[in-house]
Amino acid sequence: MSPKKEISIEQPGGRLGVLLPGMGAVATTFIAGVEAVRQGLARPVGSLTQMGTIRLGKRTEGRAPAIKEFVPLAAIEDLRFGGWDVFHDDCFAAASNCQVLEQSLLEKIKPFLQGIRPMAAVFDQRFVKKLRGDTSNVKTQGTLMDKAEALMRDIDAFVEREQVDRLVMVWCGSTEAFLAAQDVHQDLQSFEKGLRENHPAISPSMVYAYAALRKGIPFNNGAPNLTVDIPAMQELADKNSVPISGKDFKTGQTLMKTIIAPGLKARMLGLNGWFSTNILGNRDGEVLDDPDSFKTKETSKLGVLDYILQPDKYPELYQDFYHKVRINYYPPRGDAKEGWDNIDIFGWLGYPMQIKIDFLCRDSILAAPIVLDLALFSDFARRARLKGVQEWLSFFYKSPMTAPGLYPEHDLFIQQKKLKNTLRYLMGEDLITHLGSEYYDF
Numbered sequence: 001m002s003p004k005k006e007i008s009i010e011q012p013g014g015r016l017g018v019l020l021p022g023m024g025a026v027a028t029t030f031i032a033g034v035e036a037v038r039q040g041l042a043r044p045v046g047s048l049t050q051m052g053t054i055r056l057g058k059r060t061e062g063r064a065p066a067i068k069e070f071v072p073l074a075a076i077e078d079l080r081f082g083g084w085d086v087f088h089d090d091c092f093a094a095a096s097n098c099q100v101l102e103q104s105l106l107e108k109i110k111p112f113l114q115g116i117r118p119m120a121a122v123f124d125q126r127f128v129k130k131l132r133g134d135t136s137n138v139k140t141q142g143t144l145m146d147k148a149e150a151l152m153r154d155i156d157a158f159v160e161r162e163q164v165d166r167l168v169m170v171w172c173g174s175t176e177a178f179l180a181a182q183d184v185h186q187d188l189q190s191f192e193k194g195l196r197e198n199h200p201a202i203s204p205s206m207v208y209a210y211a212a213l214r215k216g217i218p219f220n221n222g223a224p225n226l227t228v229d230i231p232a233m234q235e236l237a238d239k240n241s242v243p244i245s246g247k248d249f250k251t252g253q254t255l256m257k258t259i260i261a262p263g264l265k266a267r268m269l270g271l272n273g274w275f276s277t278n279i280l281g282n283r284d285g286e287v288l289d290d291p292d293s294f295k296t297k298e299t300s301k302l303g304v305l306d307y308i309l310q311p312d313k314y315p316e317l318y319q320d321f322y323h324k325v326r327i328n329y330y331p332p333r334g335d336a337k338e339g340w341d342n343i344d345i346f347g348w349l350g351y352p353m354q355i356k357i358d359f360l361c362r363d364s365i366l367a368a369p370i371v372l373d374l375a376l377f378s379d380f381a382r383r384a385r386l387k388g389v390q391e392w393l394s395f396f397y398k399s400p401m402t403a404p405g406l407y408p409e410h411d412l413f414i415q416q417k418k419l420k421n422t423l424r425y426l427m428g429e430d431l432i433t434h435l436g437s438e439y440y441d442f
């Protein structure tokens, strides 16, 4: 792309509605977190849109504004929240159950959280076998197309109730069972026929995404489900000029992998094996205890190293390295996951070395700022008239979506450069190549 293109971007006037299918640990930690920040009770740590800066021009110019001042993003004061869940719990009850945030913090914003109640979900137990309890807050009438239309009516009611001017959707629902793309996903006409005929390969997340795209609402996929990563959805996104992004929030062990692997490769250090295992005890961990849901997650986690290390280009360093990923449901830990990585590397003359990582992380604490950033950036993308797959948002995902035929970029630092250069490009600033020839005589 050529630098300094003139792009007109609508200003973010009015309120932005953030719609969340799935109001569990991640969604409630996000909502409660935004409210806590708005009330001055905490800082939005981990959010690029709230804390990040962006260098503009030469290093000698000293221009590095905050991203949220450089790019016309919605202000967090203007966000309103809504969503769907199979459980009836309001956001206070759901956040209390998840035990991510301290009860003393939740109590301070209790009335606000109690005011957010999930709308009835589109749900199919075949795709999430391990959800237990009173899962009766669901739409039961009609075909999948009728349910998509019911979601659109929910959205209209939300707009009316909250007086919002624009909307975005971020999937924060459970990981669905593994699904391979099939004929019904190949074009919009077949997909809509499938919705009318209750095709078994259309999952609930696809019904939400379809409803969002029909209404021109950007859709972001926080789980590894296929959802919008099929030609039919891309056709609809294109037709209605809507941005889409996915898949699977990049947090925890995969975040670490995409920080460390690029460093090993940059220094031409070899890899014999990478074993990742973790214990977590939240509901996400329980859902992933089902082999079909784990397969969706495993596929998303395994791709990362191959793409970063390029064994085909560096066979002496990376051919046949052994990569294993395990997730173990262990209730006592709740959301406070512990992830271990054992990395067998080799250096000069093939001498072996090991790296051990013990990451005592908090899943939803790492995911919540990503929901905020995706909501704000995808709203910005819509106002900048971008449509279809937003590859510049790969930075936030384990399994980034790309244009057909392109391999995904997993290296966190390449993703960061891509994101920041996209912002510079859209705002008419020079791209930063890091060549630096202007400082030296060459």
Ligand SMILES: NC(=O)c1ccc[n+]([C@@H]2O[C@H](COP(=O)([O-])OP(=O)(O)OC[C@H]3O[C@@H](n4cnc5c(N)ncnc54)[C@H](O)[C@@H]3O)[C@@H](O)[C@H]2O)c1
Binding pocket: 021, 022, 023, 024, 025, 026, 027, 084, 085, 086, 087, 098, 121, 122, 123, 124, 128, 131, 171, 172, 173, 174, 175, 176, 204, 205, 222, 223, 224, 248, 249, 250, 251, 252, 282, 283, 284, 287, 362, 363, 364, 366, 367
């Ligand atoms: N926390 C992280 O670090 C992280 C990272 C990457 C991806 N994710 C993904 O984000 C999603 C949310 O994670 P979580 O920890 O909040 O899980 P969670 O189990 O606490 O919340 C998921 C919620 O989705 C609801 N749900 C399931 N199917 C639904 C449907 N069809 N419609 C509406 N609601 C539905 C469940 O009832 C539950 O309340 C999961 O798919 C998870 O794999 C999380």
